[in-house]
Amino acid sequence: MEMNKSEKKIGIVTMTSGENYGNKLQNYAVQEVIKKLGFLPETLINTTVKGFDLPEAELSLIQKLKPLYILMALKIRINKILLIKNEGDQIIKSIIWKVRNREKIKEVKLLKKEVFSNFFKSKIRSSDFTISSNNIPFEKIEEFEYFFCGSDQIWNPFYPQNSMIDFICFAPEAKRIAYAPSFGVDHIPEYKKVFYKEWLSEISSLSVREEQGAKIIRELTGREAEVLVDPTLMLSRDEWLSIASKPEFKIEGEYIFTYFLGNKTNEYDDYIKSLADLHSYKIVNLLEIREFDYYSAGPQEFIYLINNASLVCTDSFHGAVFSIILKSNFIVFDRKEGKHSMGSRQQTLLKKFNLEDRFFEAVSTSGKYNQTNFEGSEDIILREQNITWAFLKKALKF
Structure with a gap:
């Protein structure tokens, strides 16, 4: 007997580990899109740790021995170890702070991991x-019946877990659909x-x-790929606010919400x-x-915090996306990871919404x-949603 759709x-197929707000919320969005198409979504638990056993041939040994490369690698490592997010943080002070607060740091990290785990278990249907x-x-x-790979940076070649799994190579080619991966x-x-x-050549849609x-x-490959909006834009403002949660911590008065995945420069x-001082705003630095x-706020609190902020300052793609969805004032800052620019995602997004003045x-x-200026943003979202629905229905042979 034939099954119902x-x-x-x-x-x-997406990244299922870690505590990244955008990653978890786009996973939720892809799931909801699949439901609207009449199918049963199931996120595969991908446990790949190291996808390539090849050396990083892009940088020769000679290049790696150059003083500039060594200093850059050392700076990144020190910042990670000492939990330095701001360029102005002093190393000695950071060491002292970390030693004095090591138990609290451990406690908060475990709490954040638990909060994200609870969101995944309660909101994402997984394998x-x-x-x-x-x-x-x-x-x-x-x-x-089919597999979607996406969204988020599952095709980032510099992520250690990047592998053939992210391209659905384990399934017949006819079942492989790339849905807005980055x-x-x-x-x-x-x-x-x-x-x-x-x-890439073996993905059907x-x-x-x-x-x-x-x-x-x-x-x-010589192939033309459709450029689709991030899946989070497929859900309405009301749909997102229906799962938003007010944080347990109190924020007195108006606030600037900052969400920086990279380090903030002194500038x-x-x-x-200066903006906070000018308006007597509090600053809520999420990361x-x-x-x-x-720091221990979860994905649902993330939505609430952006929705209620007087201003959002971010170098994150999803920080900008949710500001657009929720119509919160925002500024996008440049972000780099090592020597790799992460700006192409923000450029495509802001150009699409005529919001390049938000850089x-x-x-x-x-x-x-x-x-x-969010004028016209709803019309743009509707237009892009229609493009996405058309692509997915064609891929699923509606």
Whole structure:
């Protein structure tokens, strides 16, 4: 007997570990999109730790021995160990603070992990099995009608867990659908190009989240990939607010919400503090572990905090996305990871919504930090949603 569509499963391949707000919320959004298409979503628990056993051939040994590279690598390592988020933090003070607060740091990190785990368990329908580049349960794979890989930076070649799993190579080609995945960077290292070319060529329905990603695919394979909006934009403001939660900590008065995945420069930090002083705003730094209460907030509190902020300052793609969805004033700051620019995602997003004046460089010149023009944003979202629905229905052979 033929199954109803609602009984047919679509597997979601995305990053399932870690405590990243955008990652968890886009996972939830993809799930809800699949439900609206009449299928049963199931996120595969991907346990791949190291996808490539090849050396980082992009940098030769000679390059790695250059003083500039050594200093950059050392700075990144020290910042990570000492939990330094701001350029102005002094190393000695950071060491002393970390030693004095080591038990509290451990407690807060465990609490945050628990909060994210609870969100995943309560809001995401996941598989009762795991998959990795070294362990593919083919008998389970046969239960799925299709697989979506995406969204988020699952195709970022500089992530250690990046592997063939992220391209659904374990399933028949006809079942592989790329739903707005991101490369996160503007180029693929030479030693991975041969793999990416093969894996991308075998995906039956191909889309990406950024124009730069479409360019990478075109150069590698000659194929044209549809550029779709992030899945979080497929849900309405009301749908997101229906799962938002007010944090347990109290915020007196209006506040600036900061969400920086990279380090804040002195320039950025001084600018944000000057705005807070000017308007007597409090600053809620979500990813500053030194601010223990804020640091342990979960994905549902993240939505609430953006929705109620007087201003959002972020270098995060999803920080900007949720500011647009919730119509909160925002500024986007440049972000780099090591030597790799992460700006292509924000550029595509702000260009699409005619909001390029929200980049820090433009705002600091115009002075219009609290004048985000959302006129037309709802029409743009509706248009992009229709493009996405058309792509997915074609991919699923509606």
